[in-house]
Amino acid sequence: MNLSRVFVANRGEIAVRVLRACRKLELSSVIGVSEADQESTGAMMADRAIVIGPAPSKDSYLKPDLIVSAAVNSGCDALHPGYGFLSERGELAEMCAENGIAFVGPTADTIRKVGDKISARELARAAGVPLVPGSGEVSTVEQAKSAASDVGYPIVLKATAGGGGRGMAVARADEDIARTFDAASLEAEEAFGDGTLYVERFVENARHVEVQILGDGKGNVLHFGDRDCSAQRRYQKVVEEAPATAVPDDIRTNMREAAVRLAKSINYRNAGTVEFLYDQNHNAFYFIEVNARIQVEHPVTEEITGVDLVVAQLKIAAGEPLGLTQDMIALSGHAIECRINAEMPLRDFAPSPGRITAWLPPEGDGVRVDSHCEQG
Numbered sequence: 382m383n384l385s386r387v388f389v390a391n392r393g394e395i396a397v398r399v400l401r402a403c404r405k406l407e408l409s410s411v412i413g414v415s416e417a418d419q420e421s422t423g424a425m426m427a428d429r430a431i432v433i434g435p436a437p438s439k440d441s442y443l444k445p446d447l448i449v450s451a452a453v454n455s456g457c458d459a460l461h462p463g464y465g466f467l468s469e470r471g472e473l474a475e476m477c478a479e480n481g482i483a484f485v486g487p488t489a490d491t492i493r494k495v496g497d498k499i500s501a502r503e504l505a506r507a508a509g510v511p512l513v514p515g516s517g518e519v520s521t522v523e524q525a526k527s528a529a530s531d532v533g534y535p536i537v538l539k540a541t542a543g544g545g546g547r548g549m550a551v552a553r554a555d556e557d558i559a560r561t562f563d564a565a566s567l568e569a570e571e572a573f574g575d576g577t578l579y580v581e582r583f584v585e586n587a588r589h590v591e592v593q594i595l596g597d598g599k600g601n602v603l604h605f606g607d608r609d610c611s612a613q614r615r616y617q618k619v620v621e622e623a624p625a626t627a628v629p630d631d632i633r634t635n636m637r638e639a640a641v642r643l644a645k646s647i648n649y650r651n652a653g654t655v656e657f658l659y660d661q662n663h664n665a666f667y668f669i670e671v672n673a674r675i676q677v678e679h680p681v682t683e684e685i686t687g688v689d690l691v692v693a694q695l696k697i698a699a700g701e702p703l704g705l706t707q708d709m710i711a712l713s714g715h716a717i718e719c720r721i722n723a724e725m726p727l728r729d730f731a732p733s734p735g736r737i738t739a740w741l742p743p744e745g746d747g748v749r750v751d752s753h754c755e756q757g
Contacts, residue, residue: 391463540569546616598650
């Protein structure tokens with residue numbers, strides 16, 4: 382392998398997951414941590430931990446210059462961004478390229494193209510992928526009302542620069558837009574640094590299905606089946622399963638083909654997910670977005686395919702070929718992932734941080750626990 386030392390630019394479960402993949406490939410590892418995470422599981426697992434800034438994420442994990450500087454100074458030749466934080470910021474991938482560091486993900490150009498939801502819709506349209514009826518960007522309440530009139534209520538206001546339920550609001554009438562527009566735009570601005578919104582028809586009786594892909598950046602793309610992520614709260618996925626057996630087989634086949642077609646059209650490199658809505662009332666599917674990174678729910682795909690997706694990411698970043706053909710990827714069994722969060726139900730499920738006084742994860746055949754938690 383052409384890589385020798387990987388910088389992990391994240392924390393928590395995904396940092397631990399990447400470090401395990403590094404060990405599997407016998408790669409040296411360095412993790413960048415905030416002052417608050419110096420004794421975290423990731424910091425203990427890595428060969429070396431470097432403090433990149435104070436506890437607030439905005440002063441550490443969201444500082445690309447500090448992260449790349451730490452990677453360069455520690456002799457790393459690759460950087461894995463994990464998910465969240467800077468994983469879908471073209472700036473980080475660009476800075477890595479400028480400093481001779483292999484970014485374990487898509488190119489900066491691809492990240493920017495698919496990261497902007499309006500641009501991604503145009504790419505999908507050009508690749509012949511079905512789209513939810515929607516608009517271009519809307520910058521005022523009146524523009525949003527006009528777009529909603531064209532699209533037809535109910536609609537959903539969405540952020541052009543991000544996902545994960547941030548900057549989203551469902552509207553069933555003009556007065557709903559007037560009430561929610563500014564708040565959705567502000568949330569998008571705070572989350573993604575861009576408050577631009579667009580309008581999309583709200584598909585009420587839908588399933589949220591995504592297709593896992595890997596590309597080598599040279600036009601070769603494979604899919605690894607689909608996942609059903611319909612169980613959500615506040616637009617956040619809480620249960621994911623693979624394969625998406627609640628969706629008809631022919632629709633799932635068409636989704637997979639559409640995902641590969643779109644990724645091939647942009648010479649997609651590394652891991653990504655193409656997300657769709659399945660309209661159960663009309664037996665039709667529509668493109669939502671591309672997530673240009675590994676996702677939280679990747680383990681269910683690994684469990685039914687037997688493919689280590691994070692190891693595959695590192696190999697692609699090292700310039701190795703995919704090493705698989707589509708007919709070599711067999712789906713076997715069924716996997717369900719549950720995200721376990723520490724929350725306070727009596728306070729509207731607000732986060733409940735604190736010391737873990739007891740930690741006894743489940744064990745047994747067919748059980749997998751991906752976590753950075755430990756007792757103490």
